[in-house]
Amino acid sequence: MILQNQIWLITLSGMGLVALGFLYVISQARKPADATQYKKAHRAFDVLRRWLFVALLVLGLGITYKTLWHFPIAQQHASLQAAQVVKVVAHQWRWELSETQIKAGVPIEFRVTSADVNHGFAIYDPDNHIVVQTQAMPGFENKILHTFKQPGTYQILCLEYCGLAHHGMISKFEVLASKEGGA
Ligand SMILES: [Cu+2]
Structure with missing residues (x-):
């Protein structure tokens, strides 16, 4: 059976179940209410609802956590433990770099002002x-942490x-x- 037919069958079964539920409710609607039965069902439903809430909360938090992207901005006030530090000073109209040869495959810290x-x-x-970017501001030092994968200019x-x-x-x-082996 092709996928489309399978999905069609599952959809039909689902609709059938919903229809059965409606038929059951209609058939029960004329019966006189039983207070104890009602209370019991209500309590059971309450418990079920709480568990469902907790399950959905945990599921939601789990999915959110698992699909979070790595925060793209480097820590600005802590040591970044980079293999190489490059100091960058912007001038009108040129860039001053402390290094012009950078290693691929290891984290590089840029300190930009x-x-x-x-x-x-x-x-x-x-x-x-574009690979990364930050502002170069007088009086501030903005840090970027980046690992270059591709060698080149x-x-x-x-x-x-x-x-x-x-x-x-x-x-x-x-x-x-x-x-090889890192240098
Ligand atoms: Cu400019």
């Missing part, structure tokens, strides 16, 4: 796709209009393939 106005620090991979572009030569604020760095 600005010497003058606000800039947008954005890293683009060799295919010109990466570009840094400014994403915040910062004056006349904003468009020319482009720098490059190399991501080098990590040696």
